[in-house]
Amino acid sequence: MTGSQESPSFRLAYVPGVTPAKWVRIWNERLPDIPLTLLQVTAAEAPGVLRAGEADAGFVRLPVDRTFFSAIPLYTETSVVVVPKDHLITAAEEVSLDDLADEVLFHPLDDVFDWAGPPGEPAFERPATTADAVELVAAGVGLLVVPQSLARLHHRRDLTYRPVVDAPQSSVALSWPEEATTDLVEDFIGIVRGRTVNSTRGRTAQPETQPGRKRPDAAARQKPAAGRTSGRDPRSRSVGAKSTKRGKPRRRS
Template sequence: MTGPEESPSFRLAYVPGVTPAKWVRIWNERLPDIPLTLVQVPAAEAPEALRAGEADAAFVRLPVDRTYLSAIPLYTETTVVVVPKDHLITAADEVTLADLADEVLFHPLDDVFDWAGPPGEPAFERPATTSDAIELVAANVGLLVVPQSLARLHHRKDLTYRPVTDAPQSSIALSWPEEATTDLVEDFIGIVRGRTVNSTRGRAKPPAEQKQQRSEPKRSEPKGTRQKSAAAKSTGRTPRARTAGAKQQPKRGRPRRGS
C-alpha cells in the first residue's frame, strides 16, 4: 500500500519501440494531481531499473525474472527484416529465414532476440546498437532483423521492411516489482487493462466520492398499494369505481309493528 512517506508521483519506464502516450493521457485525465514521469531505458536494462527503484513500473520485453517481477503480457510484435528500398527482397510481401541465408545480417549488441544461432552470413563485427545497425543497412552493407516497432522507430526514407514469418518474436509486457505493488501501480494496471473509473478495482476516485455517486435504493410501496394499482390498471377503474355498481344489501332494522 502507498505510505504517507512516498512521493505523490509515478515513474514509468519504457523500452524503445513502445509508445505509452495513450496510457499517459488517461492517467493525466484520471489522476491530474499525481505527475507521471516517463523514463526511456534500453531493453536489457529495464528489469534492473525496476530492481533499483528507478521506476515504479515499466513496459518491458519478455522474458523477465518472475521470481522478483510481476508481469502482464500485452502483445506480441511482428518480426521484420529491414532492407534498402531497391533490394530484391522488396519484391515479396513476406520472407522466411531461408530467404535470408545468403544475406549479411547484423546482430547488434542490444539485439532483443535470443538467437540460438543468428541467421544469414555474419557481419565483420557486431554494431553497438540497433541505431548503428540501421545506418549500416542504409549503406548497403547488410540487413537487420528486428521487431516491427523498432523498424518504425528508426524509419528512414531510403529503407523499408518485410515480415519474416518464421523468425522469433518479441512480446511486450507491463512489469513491476512484486513486493512494491503500490496503489498507484494498481491504478496504472487498471488503465492498461481498460478498466473504467468506477470499476471495482479502480482507484481513480476516493471511496467517499464513489459512495456519493451511487443511486439511492428505490422505496418500496406497501403491499396493498401495489395490488390496488395493478387492479386499477387491468380494469381501467379505480377500486372505488369498481365497487360502486355492486348490489347493495338492504339495511337490517327493527321490525315494524302491525297497526
C-alpha cells in the first residue's frame, strides 16, 4: 500500500446527481492539512478518469469493472419521469412503463440506464445530454425517465416528476482502482462508512513497544517471581503451618 506521505492532496471525482458536500466537510474537519479537490465528471467519463489516475477515488454509477476497481455500493435511486406540471401524469402518485407507452420519451446520449429497449415512442433525435432533454420536456415535446437525483439537479419551476415503479434503477458507489488503495483512500472510505475519527482508516494499530524489548507473552507474564515457589504463595504456606500447629493437642499439666 502506498503511504499517504506521497499524496499531498486527495482528488475526488463525482458524477452528476451526487452531492459530496457532507463527506467533504468531514474530511476538512479531520484532515485540514490535506486539501481535497473535487472533479465533476459524467457517468461515462468516471471510469476513464480513475483508470488514468486523474482522481484517487470517485462517486460513480454502477456497474464498474470489478476486475480493476474496488467499489462500495452506497444507495439505489428511485427512477422518475420528468413531465410538465400540467401533464395528465401528474394526477397519479406513481406510474408504470405501460402508462408511458404512448408518450415520446427522450433517450439522451448520456443516459445512465442500460435499457434493453427504451420505452415509449422514439423521439425525433437523441439529445446530447440530460440537460438538453430536460429543455425539450419543458418545451412540451416529450418526457424523460431519469434517477431522482438528476430530476432534482435539473429542476425547473414548470416541470415536476413522478416515480416509475418498474423502470430500471441506478445505483451509486464509491469506487477506486484496487491497486491504488492508498492511506488517503482508506481515510475517505472510513468517512463515507461513518467511522469515528479514531477508526477512520480501518487498519488495526499495532501497540507500541520499547526498542530492544519484546512484548511478554501470556506464559511469561504468569511466570512466578524470584524467591517464590512455583505456583504457590509463601503466605499461603505460613498460614498452612500455623493451622497445623493449632491443630496439635495440648499437653495437660
